[in-house]
Amino acid sequence: MSAAPGRMEQSFRDRRAAGRKLLVPYITGGLPGWQDALRAAVAAGADAIEIGIPFSDPVMDGPVIQEASQRALDAGATPVSILHEARELDVEVPLAVMLYYNTVHHAGHHRFAEQLASAGIVAAIVPDLPLEEAGPWCEAADASSIETVMLAAPTAPDERLPRVCARARGFVYSVGLLGVTGERSALASTATTLAGRLKAITDVPVLVGVGVSNAAQAREAVQVADGVVQGASVVRRLLEAGADAVGEYVAEVRAAIDADI
């Protein structure tokens, strides 16, 4: 179907084959304490980390990640400074970035893909770059061995999903609900429905993200999906309580999704 799996996808496939559910915390790059939080999350059992590169106009993000982005920008964070700091991290798990398309567009596709690769980043998630517009970036990313994660949304008709999966590298990001990032009191029913639709048509790992807000919801999501991405619940802890709280939370989610069903 697609090219040989990249580093993140291979790692996810191997872990899945070993019966493990995948946990990917999101951490806003450049937020004071972000590197410590990232290391704590890895130590607590994260399978990969999604590093957010803050953007002035984050349309897919709710209040918590908006605030984190703004604080990081106010602290002087830039894509270049974050990639520079990422290079020093020296962690075992694959690192992805989540960013808005203008960051890539402004730097230039090939140049940016190379910058990611030389910072040790293996994958990119670009939530405002849908399938129809993704061609030029994906080409540049492929050339630099950067895996481009594609998002699939609950609104997608059946005929669209196979095309999204065919272009997905690393994993398919199954958007958990109609809405932006942020914590919700319950997992939306769309989360498991969409994950199920995707699992039925692809063997690329399927991770649910957006609106997976605590350990119990993560456990519910992985009954169907291969794993979860957790954003606002992680970032809120970093904003409110610091890196240790992030580590404790990731350990709690890890235990919940590892527990026998």
Place this chain on the structure above:
Amino acid sequence: MTLMAEPSATGRFGEFGGRFVPETLVPACQELEAAFRDAWADPVFRQEYRDILRDYAGRPSILTECHNLGRRLGIRLVMKREDLNHTGSHKINNVLGQALLAKRMGKTRLVAETGAGQHGVASATAAALMGLECKVYMGAVDVARQELNVFRMRLMGSEVEAVQSGSRTLKDAVNEAMRDWVATVGNTHYCLGSVMGPHPYPWMVREFHRVIGDEAREQMSTSFGGDPDVVVACVGGGSNAMGIFSGFVDTGARLVGVEPAGGAAVGRGVPGVVHGMRSYLMQDEYGQVQEAHSISAGLDYPGVGPEHSYLASIGRAEYPAVTDAEVIDAFQLLSRTEGIIPALEPAHALAWIVREAPTMQGATVLMNLSGRGDKDVAQMMEILR
């Protein structure tokens, strides 16, 4: 290629435009494109739209020759009076079209962003008329400086939310409206207020404002002996400018879109992608969108509609900028010489005309007077005190 025709299948005007939206919104944009295409080709819809523009908005809007000011400037100055439309600006043309379309698509709720509040007021008006629910997002800075419009929207039954993020102006109101739409796309239509955003908005909104240019072309020919030498409009997102340009793009007329100096997307920006489109955009060296700063809430926007970027790139239209100080002078000048108080937005167009008049002696200049100044009187009272 014929200018100002349909964009390409991917919504491109040259290299500009496109549909850079979250995956969740792709089906909604596709559905909207299909619905608009269908409606626009349907004589029944076209008639319904023409009727509502005539019987509710008060179209056609008239042309007024500004004899006093024209004499003083040494030009023939003609104004297209969009300020006389119901709700006080050109924005009603687009909103009535989109509200009719939303109903045809079975949507029950509108969301809209607004800067000066004119698009918000027009949206609230159409929602009240057609029995739709309506929520308007407005930057907190603009809520403060356009208080009267906030009250008008609420009076007509719309909810107004003050947006506290980012620069707390139009750009952030668009972000918040898009976030709402991502969550409510099933029953909600995003009633976007200018020729910007993802495909099909730039095309659709231009078509809904084409009536300005079509009327003006005919009125110029009937009452002023033919096409003007220069057509001038202010540019925020660029909808009133697109409307009037559309009537004259195939003539020899010079087309001038006037930007505020603090929000000169074409003048100071480089191509970028935000709010669903690729267009000229004011941004820093890392692609962070810069905040615009203008006296006029309606033009306080760091981007511009993609078709303007295209017209600029091929040299068919030009996009000079004027300063807040020039605008304040122009606002007073039109009030005093013609008894017409303009909105601050079209006062930008006039400010450019005043500055350039010495180079246009004897020319016929058609300006789009996109809105009236009632909403700006309180703010100007403070400034002129």
